[in-house]
Amino acid sequence: MSVSVISKRYARALVLLGQERNALDRFREEVNRLVRAFAVEKRLALLLESPSLPKAKKDAVLTGLVSLLQLSGEISNFLGLLQSKDRLRYLPQIEREFSHQADEALGVQRVQVHTAVPLEDSARDALSASLAERSGRQIVLEEHCDPALIGGLQVELDGQVLDGTVRTQLQRIAKTITEGE
Incomplete structure (x- = not known):
């Protein structure tokens, strides 16, 4: 087994x-x-x-x-x-x-949130409400701080990564410049 x-x-x-x-x-x-x-x-x-x-x-x-x-x-x-x-x-x-x-069983969804700095209470509440509306479940945010992200946030939800970090945006700009796309 x-x-x-x-x-x-x-x-x-x-x-x-x-x-x-x-x-x-x-x-x-x-x-x-x-x-x-x-x-x-x-x-x-x-x-x-x-x-x-x-x-x-x-x-x-x-x-x-x-x-x-x-x-x-x-x-x-x-x-x-x-x-x-x-x-x-x-x-x-x-x-x-x-x-x-x-x-x-409890109707809870755990969401990983990566930010450069800790979220303020109002931002945390707004993010939780938005994700709860999207998923129809109670959201539990599991926050992780990573200063290398520079700013913005990265959310892992249902196996998807929603990446709105400054680091990723800068990487995309650099790629566009070097590859000319």
Whole structure:
């Protein structure tokens, strides 16, 4: 079975449970904390995947992790399920797929916005409203500052890049001048 199929199945199950418990945002935050913990402490995943470590010790490590990260019972059980099915290594893919499916279930669309300087509140609100009208969904802007853009903004929406940055405009002008188009 492919990683994609596995991650989609586990993510879907977690989304359904989250909808049932009205806890999608809480689940997202907890699973994100869990993924960050495994990313920071790489030996943790190796330890839990080791066939030489007895199940009782793995369970104790998971119990300590759940306590340390203050995870809910549902996420604790989910983590235990992943461990018992030898699927912990897929947690980052499951987390990405869960986030995507949870957004769909909540009618949310995440939009990447790249600007040279942070957006002012009025510009942020206007951009959100415009994109929400276009997509028919609630918009969550994920802003990234890159001074190399010089000015303007670049928006990534539904796989499309809308580029209105000064840097890109200057590159187009330079190309026109050098190629004579």
